[in-house]
Amino acid sequence: MTKIVIIGNGMTSYKFCEKIIAKAVPGTLQLVVFGEEPRPAYDRVHLSAFFSGKTAQDLELAPADWYAQQGITLHLGDPVQHIDRAQKTVHSHKGITETYDYLVMATGAAAFVPPIPGVDKKGVFIYRTIEDLEMIRDYAPHAATGAVIGGGLLGLEAAKALLDLGLRDTHVIEFAPRLMPRQIDDSGSSLLKAQLEKLGLRVHTSMQTTAILGDDTITGLQFADDSSLPADILIISAGIAPRDELARLCGLDTGHRGGIVVNEQLQTSDPYIYAIGECALYNGMIYGLVAPGYEMAEVVASQLTGTEKAFTGFDMSTKLKLIGVDVASFGNPFTPADQCRSIVFEDTLKGVYKRINITPDGQHLLGGILIGDADDYNMLLQTAKNKVVLPPNPEDVLLGARGGQAEGAAGVLGLPDEATICSCENISKAAICNAVKDGHETLDAVKKCTKAATCCGGCAPMVKDLITATLKSQGKYIRNVLCEHFDYSRQELFDLIRIKNLYSFDEVLDHYGHGDGCEVCKPAIASILASLWNEMILAKGNDTAQDSNDRFLANIQKGGTYSVVPRVPGGEITPRQLMVIAQVAEKYNLYTKITGGQRIDMFGAHVNDLPLIWEELIAAGFESGHAYGKALRTVKSCVGSTWCRFGLHDSVSYAIRIEQRYRGLRAPHKIKSAVSGCIRECAEAQSKDFGIIATEKGWNLYVCGNGGSKPQHAVLLAGDLDSETCIRYIDRFLMFYIKTADPLTRTATWLNKLDGGIEYLRNVVVNDSLGIAAQLESEMQALVDNYKCEWKEVVENPALRKRFSHFVNAPEEKDPTVSFEHLREQKKAAEWK
Amino acid sequence: MSLSNTATITWFFACKVEDVPANGGVCVKYRDEQIALFHFSRRGEWYATQNLCPHRRQMALSRGMIGTQGGEPKVACPFHKKSFSLADGRCLSDDTECSLTTYPVKVEEDRVYIGIVNGSGHAAVMA
Numbered sequence: 001m002t003k004i005v006i007i008g009n010g011m012t013s014y015k016f017c018e019k020i021i022a023k024a025v026p027g028t029l030q031l032v033v034f035g036e037e038p039r040p041a042y043d044r045v046h047l048s049a050f051f052s053g054k055t056a057q058d059l060e061l062a063p064a065d066w067y068a069q070q071g072i073t074l075h076l077g078d079p080v081q082h083i084d085r086a087q088k089t090v091h092s093h094k095g096i097t098e099t100y101d102y103l104v105m106a107t108g109a110a111a112f113v114p115p116i117p118g119v120d121k122k123g124v125f126i127y128r129t130i131e132d133l134e135m136i137r138d139y140a141p142h143a144a145t146g147a148v149i150g151g152g153l154l155g156l157e158a159a160k161a162l163l164d165l166g167l168r169d170t171h172v173i174e175f176a177p178r179l180m181p182r183q184i185d186d187s188g189s190s191l192l193k194a195q196l197e198k199l200g201l202r203v204h205t206s207m208q209t210t211a212i213l214g215d216d217t218i219t220g221l222q223f224a225d226d227s228s229l230p231a232d233i234l235i236i237s238a239g240i241a242p243r244d245e246l247a248r249l250c251g252l253d254t255g256h257r258g259g260i261v262v263n264e265q266l267q268t269s270d271p272y273i274y275a276i277g278e279c280a281l282y283n284g285m286i287y288g289l290v291a292p293g294y295e296m297a298e299v300v301a302s303q304l305t306g307t308e309k310a311f312t313g314f315d316m317s318t319k320l321k322l323i324g325v326d327v328a329s330f331g332n333p334f335t336p337a338d339q340c341r342s343i344v345f346e347d348t349l350k351g352v353y354k355r356i357n358i359t360p361d362g363q364h365l366l367g368g369i370l371i372g373d374a375d376d377y378n379m380l381l382q383t384a385k386n387k388v389v390l391p392p393n394p395e396d397v398l399l400g401a402r403g404g405q406a407e408g409a410a411g412v413l414g415l416p417d418e419a420t421i422c423s424c425e426n427i428s429k430a431a432i433c434n435a436v437k438d439g440h441e442t443l444d445a446v447k448k449c450t451k452a453a454t455c456c457g458g459c460a461p462m463v464k465d466l467i468t469a470t471l472k473s474q475g476k477y478i479r480n481v482l483c484e485h486f487d488y489s490r491q492e493l494f495d496l497i498r499i500k501n502l503y504s505f506d507e508v509l510d511h512y513g514h515g516d517g518c519e520v521c522k523p524a525i526a527s528i529l530a531s532l533w534n535e536m537i538l539a540k541g542n543d544t545a546q547d548s549n550d551r552f553l554a555n556i557q558k559g560g561t562y563s564v565v566p567r568v569p570g571g572e573i574t575p576r577q578l579m580v581i582a583q584v585a586e587k588y589n590l591y592t593k594i595t596g597g598q599r600i601d602m603f604g605a606h607v608n609d610l611p612l613i614w615e616e617l618i619a620a621g622f623e624s625g626h627a628y629g630k631a632l633r634t635v636k637s638c639v640g641s642t643w644c645r646f647g648l649h650d651s652v653s654y655a656i657r658i659e660q661r662y663r664g665l666r667a668p669h670k671i672k673s674a675v676s677g678c679i680r681e682c683a684e685a686q687s688k689d690f691g692i693i694a695t696e697k698g699w700n701l702y703v704c705g706n707g708g709s710k711p712q713h714a715v716l717l718a719g720d721l722d723s724e725t726c727i728r729y730i731d732r733f734l735m736f737y738i739k740t741a742d743p744l745t746r747t748a749t750w751l752n753k754l755d756g757g758i759e760y761l762r763n764v765v766v767n768d769s770l771g772i773a774a775q776l777e778s779e780m781q782a783l784v785d786n787y788k789c790e791w792k793e794v795v796e797n798p799a800l801r802k803r804f805s806h807f808v809n810a811p812e813e814k815d816p817t818v819s820f821e822h823l824r825e826q827k828k829a830a831e832w833k
Numbered sequence: 834m835s836l837s838n839t840a841t842i843t844w845f846f847a848c849k850v851e852d853v854p855a856n857g858g859v860c861v862k863y864r865d866e867q868i869a870l871f872h873f874s875r876r877g878e879w880y881a882t883q884n885l886c887p888h889r890r891q892m893a894l895s896r897g898m899i900g901t902q903g904g905e906p907k908v909a910c911p912f913h914k915k916s917f918s919l920a921d922g923r924c925l926s927d928d929t930e931c932s933l934t935t936y937p938v939k940v941e942e943d944r945v946y947i948g949i950v951n952g953s954g955h956a957a958v959m960a
Contacts, residue, residue, distance in 0.1 A: 046928070053887075053931040058923075484903070506856075506875065516875050517856075518900030519909035519916070544857030548896050548911030551857075556911055560892050808848045808859035808870070815860075817867075817892050832889040 002029055004304065005090055005100040007080045007246065009035025011044055012277030012293035013106035014061045019301035021070050031072040032098050034090070036079035037129060040064050045290050048157045050133050051164040059130070083250040085270055102272055102304060105247060105260060106297075109240035109278035109288065114149075118212030124234045127158040136235065140165040143232035147171045147221055149209055150237035151179040153320070158235040159201055160323045171202045171229060173221065175238075178205055183318065183329040187346065188369045191353040195325045195372065198351075204229075240288050242279045255281040264310040266300050274300045287314055291424045298426065315385065315423065319370075319377045325351070326374035331367025331384035333357065340366055343395050347372075356380065358394050365390060365397065378462045382419045421466065422452035422459045432463055436470040443467065480742065483520040485513045490668065491740050494528050503533060505545035523547040524743040527630055530666035531738045534786040536793050537666075538800055549628035552804065553790055554610055558829035559818050562610060563603040564590070565627035566617050567663060570637045570655035570675075571598025580620040588613055591826045597634030597672065599625055604827060606814045611801050614791040623663070623789040630744070631666045632673070635659035636684070640677030640694070648694040651677035654723065658692075661727065664787050665734065668741040668750075672706070686714045689747040690730055695719065699726045703733055703761070704751040712748040715758050718766050728777060732765045735776040842937060842948040847881075850943045858908070860884050860895035861947060868936060868947055869895035871919060873906055879938035880919040881947045886910040887924075887931035894933070 004020070006013050017031060035041070042059040050059065057063075067074040075096060082091040089099050111126035113119055123143070125136050140146075146162040148155050151174030162170045172179075178189030179196075193203045208224040212234065220230040242259040253261040253269040259281025266274050266282070276296035278288055287293065292314035302309035317330035333355070340357040347353075352372035358365055365384040370377055376398070382388070383397060390397060415421075417430035427450050440449045443464055447453050453460040480489045488496065493512065502508050505525050509517055517525075522545040530537050537546055538553075549555050554562035566581070581600055585592045588609050590602040605613055614624075627633060635658045638644065640651030655675040665671070674683035675692045685691025691702040697720040705714025718729055741750040754760060763769035794800045805811035820827040847861045847870055855874040860867050867884035884892050889912055897908040899919065906919040916925040922933035937948035 049929055052929050053923075054928075485901075509875075515904065516873070516901040516906070518902060518907075519898040519914060522898055522900065541855050544854050544898070548893075548898070551896070556893070556896070558891075803854065806860055807862040807867075808852050809846075810862045813862065815867075815892055832891065 001027075002101045002304070003099065004029065004031055004102045004104060005098050006031065006033045006104045006106055007090065008106035008108055008243075008277075008279075009033050009037065009041045009074070009076070010106060010108045010277065011041055011061065011290055012108070012297050013104075014041035015294045016104060016106060016276060016297035016301055017067070017070070017072055018062075019297055020304060021072075023301055023305040023307075031070075032075070032100075033067065033072060034075045034078055034080045034092055036077070037131070038077045039130065040067065040074065040076065042130065044128075047127075047130070047133065048161050048164075050130065051137070051161045056130050080246060083246060083273075085250055085273070088272065100272075102274065104300060105268070105273065105275040105279060106277045107243035107246060107275075107279045109242045109286070111236065112239040112241040113236050114209075114238050116209055116212060118214070118218070119236065121212055121214055121218045122216055123214075123218035123232060124212060124236065127154060127161070127235050127237050133161070136161065136233070137165065139233060140167065143167060145169045145171075145231050146233045146235075147173060147229060147231040148235045148237055149173045149221075150239065151176070151203065151205065152182065152237065152239065153180060153318070153322075155235075155237035156180070156196070156322045158237045159196075162233070162235070163200060163323070167233070168200060169202075170200070171204060171231070172196075173207050173209060173223075173229075174203070174205045175208055176205065179203065180327065180329075183333065184327065184369045184371065185333065185355065187344070188353050188355065188371050191346070191348065191351060192322075192325060192327060192371050194348070195351045196323060199323055199325075201323070240278060240286070242281065242286055244279055247275070247279075255284070259286050262311075264312060265303060266296055266311055276300055282311060283313060285313075287316070289314075289316060289318065291426075292316075294424060295426055315381075317367075317377075317381050317423070319374050326370065326372060328370040328374035328377040329368070330370075330377065330381040331357075331365065333367045333369045335366050343398060345398055354398050356394075356398055358390060362394050363389055365394075378421070378459055381423070382415050382421070386416050386419045388414065388416075421462050422450075422454075425451045425454065427452040429466065432466050433470045436467050437474065441467065441471060441476075482524055482743070483518055485509065485515045485517050485521050488512060490524060490528065490743050493525065494532070494739055497525075497528055498532055503529065503535070504540040505529070505542055517545070519547075520743075523550070523630075526550070527666050527668065527743070530631075531783075534664070534666075534783045536788070536790065538790070538794070538803075543803070547630075552607060552610065553624065553628055553794065554605065554607075555628045557603055558832055559820075560607075560815060561603070561818055561829065562605045562607060563601050563627070564605055564610070564613055564617075565595065565599050565601050565625040566622035567625040567659070568599045568634075569659040569663075570635055570652045572637075572652055572656060573600075577620065577622070580617065580622070584613055584616050587616075589827070591823075591828065595627075595634075598636050599627075599634060601627070604820060604829065606806070606818065608805050608811070608814050611795055611804050615795050618789070618792050618795060624791040626664055626790075629664075629666060630669050631664060632659070632662040632671045634672060635662075636672075636674040636688075638675075638677050638680075638682035640675075644677060646680060647677035648696060649677055649699070651675040651683065651692075651694060654692065654699075655683075657723075658727070658730070661784055662730075662734065664790070665738075665783060667734070667738050669744050669746045671734070671747070687711065688714060690714070690733065692726060698722050701726055701729055704747040704758075706746050706748045708746075710748075714748075715751075717758070717762055729765055731780040732773050732776040733761070735780045736761075736764055736772075842950055844939065844946040844948050847938075847945045847947045850940060850945060853945070856899060858895040858897065858899065860892070863947065863949070867892055867895075869897075869908070870938065870945065870947065871895075871899050871908065873899055873919070876906065878906065879940060879945065880906065881936035881938045882908070882917065882919065882922055882933040886912060886915065887933070888913060888915045888927075 041061045078092045078094045080090045091097050111128045146167040148159045151172050159172050210224050211222040213220040222228050244254045244260050247260040260275040262275050262280045277293040299309045299311045319328035335357045343356050345354040354370050356368035364387050419429045435446050435449045440446045453463050481487050508525050526545040585602050591604050593601050595601050635655040637651045637655035641647030671689045673690050674685040674688045676683040676685045677694050687705050687707045691714050693700045699721050700719045701717045702714035703717045806815040819830040853859050853872040858869050858871040861870050869882050869884040871880045884895050897910050899908045907916045909916045917933050922935040924930035939946050
């Protein structure tokens with residue numbers, strides 16, 4: 001039996017216990033841990049989460065009983081005060097004496113407090129432990145102006161904490177000319193500073209604090225340039241000081257500027273005593289990050305269980321989100337200009353700065369800095385660490401290939417097997433791929449099996465890519481399932497529900513799912529049911545399976561009010577109808593705006609008012625416009641041959657006919673359409689899911705276009721069609737899309753993924769290659785025949801109407817928190833926070 | 834800061850069982866507060882949380898969709914789909930998001946009651 005005593009119970013100490021227990025033969029080890037703090041090891045990296053609602057317990061790495069279950073003796077709130085190296089014993093503050101075979105010092109570091117006069121005043125804090133944070137939290141309500149000394153990683157975290165505590169006036173004081181001087185360069189710092197100032201922080205660089213002002217209590221800071229700053233609370237976060245006092249007392253070698261000297265085995269000058277984490281000084285360097293501390297824990301745990309392993313330094317690359325701004329630095333970001341080439345990308349508008357340093361021959365990546373957008377951090381870090389040869393245009397790694405070629409072997413599969421994917425837990429690409437091959441085929445399974453992506457989580461997207469790539473390389477079919485409650489794709493469920501004649505979400509869940517559903521599968525199934533049967537979507541208990549907009553048959557807007565869009569088929573509207581809309585909008589105090597789809601949107605309606613508004617609209621002949629649904633929205637039109645001197649056909653009449661045919665049709669995503677009366681294309685039909693353009697001989701039918709964030713032109717499906725044939729083709733096209741697309745997939749994306757593309761689609765729709773054209777047409781006809789205006793049904797049904805209130809126990813009262821602001825002659829929703 | 838044995842719970846009548854849609858939520862007015870009440874009828878369970886989604890401070894959770902994630906009951910806000918545990922209120926989609934205050938619920942006959950601890954609608958959380 002080997003007895004190991006561990007001094008300190010921080011993150012590294014916990015990791016050491018976890019690792020050595022996993023490695024040791026059960027019953028061969030006795031572990032005793034002394035911790036100075038009153039609680040077991042907690043996640044100091046995410047300490048600031050304490051201010052956004054996490055409790056001390058949430059931050060625990062393992063509950064106190066974990067130690068007992070593992071047979072570890074844990075003494076909390078009891079620091080070791082003396083080490084007797086000759087007798088191999090330690091003595092604690094509370095008088096406990098323990099002998100050891102090996103001693104592991106994981107004493108960590110304390111906040112470094114510079115010798116500024118006045119640091120002992122009330123209102124001056126450090127930022128290291130949960131107790132520090134509790135004191136800051138209790139003091140903050142008395143303060144209006146906050147200051148942080150130190151513009152490094154932790155200082156900025158502390159500044160965020162002050163913001164979170166409601167101190168709108170918070171200043172960061174940095175001695176160096178830039179923020180985060182160890183990680184980023186001047187340009188990066190000025191961009192970061194600009195971003196942080198947008199969020200309300202005030203940043204002062206090149207400022208030396210000479211005194212803390214005030215009698216007993218802080219009132220401000222005095223600087224070397226004779227300026228001063230009022231402050232009611234100050235957090236000092238000017239770096240760390242290794243806790244080496246115990247080591248000094250017992251005569252171990254320590255560094256001039258602190259730290260317990262260790263060799264590659266992490267042994268101190270006494271071979272029976274190891275030091276790991278922030279207290280260890282290896283090769284003249286203190287490693288103040290968690291990942292190298294974990295690596296040190298691994299090295300010592302390996303050696304003490306009989307495996308040779310050495311610590312040879314550690315990459316200090318970091319990526320973090322500071323007050324919502326991505327900041328990352330990797331490899332060596334500060335290679336001198338004569339030893340490398342730098343490529344810099346800067347967009348001050350978007351707040352993005354990226355710099356990479358590459359070897360003068362352009363072959364390898366040395367390091368870099370990413371601010372504002374660090375999505376590429378993992379790839380770049382691995383490219384640098386593994387000396388992956390860069391593409392011919394090295395800027396491609398920063399900006400992405402712009403030649404249109406496929407990525408090829410680049411990306412995660414191009415990395416060597418030994419590439420570290422998870423640097424917190426030091427998990428290689430091979431370890432993850434092997435886990436997948438052993439049957440751990442989901443992110444959760446891989447996390448459990450390898451521990452990858454369990455610490456900071458930054459590598460999770462890469463792990464996901466590796467899982468997909470490994471499965472594909474094994475020829476495995478990657479099942480496209482809806483969510484954790486259904487092991488089927490949308491297309492499979494569509495067929496199953498049709499064959500079994502199911503009519504409600506609960507029935508579908510009972511037959512084909514498990515568990516209780518979620519916000520992914522509920523609206524997807526509700527949409528399938530609507531596409532199959534076209535029944536009232538709020539009936540049969542399906543109301544609570546609808547997305548919020550469908551549930552209230554209106555579009556929820558900022559502040560919790562709704563907008564109302566009556567159908568205006570083809571965009572044709574009478575003066576009388578315009579007057580009704582005007583009256584309703586004035587009566588219910590609604591903001592009105594013309595939409596992109598040739599309709600009128602009325603914003604700011606209380607949920608209670610929706611049935612009243614619709615009652616009036618319906619009385620005037622309006623119908624629901626389904627602007628809230630994944631359904632047919634509008635069929636836009638140009639004025640066409642009835643007025644236009646160029647028009648070939650009556651595009652308005654045809655648009656009205658089409659809109660009335662497909663109104664209310666629910667689909668995997670919204671569907672938009674347009675009809676243009678000639679080739680000038682004023683209705684922009686080629687940007688729609690299906691668009692129709694008049695020709696000399698008939699109509700050209702275009703499909704699968706969309707506007708939005710990724711615009712795509714529609715492609716010609718068939719030309720010179722007569723009006724009846726065109727509608728039959730649209731029936732087939734829409735029904736085929738509805739039956740086969742994934743949830744929330746527009747027609748353009750659906751076509752992009754469709755094997756065989758437009759040729760295949762044309763074969764199905766025009767040439768009836770699958771022999772389903774007649775079925776598709778009759779299914780569509782059934783939906784058309786079953787159409788009813790949903791709002792008419794609600795207005796006439798007291799039970800459905802009852803759901804349109806804000807308070808269940810005060811149905812006549814409106815939400816008192818709704819507020820509006822004046823805008824031009826109308827109103828707008830109050831800005832959210 | 835768990836409930837101690839001395840904490841007293843005041844129950845107030847919220848609504849009838851039939852007033853709450855199956856597997857859905859409603860908003861209940863309690864003094865000047867808004868409480869989201871959910872009937873997870875598929876599981877035979879009732880939950881109550883604050884109605885305010887902490888993400889964008891919108892009074893909207895009662896209109897959110899309920900479901901489960903790995904067996905844990907949750908509600909997704911209709912605005913940006915942030916999910917919160919119905920059991921303990923913590924945010925399931927974002928570690929840094931605030932937790933919801935939760936309230937006990939009891940049903941007697943067909944009447945639903947929500948419990949307020951120590952006469953205050955707020956749990957002991959920081960401002």
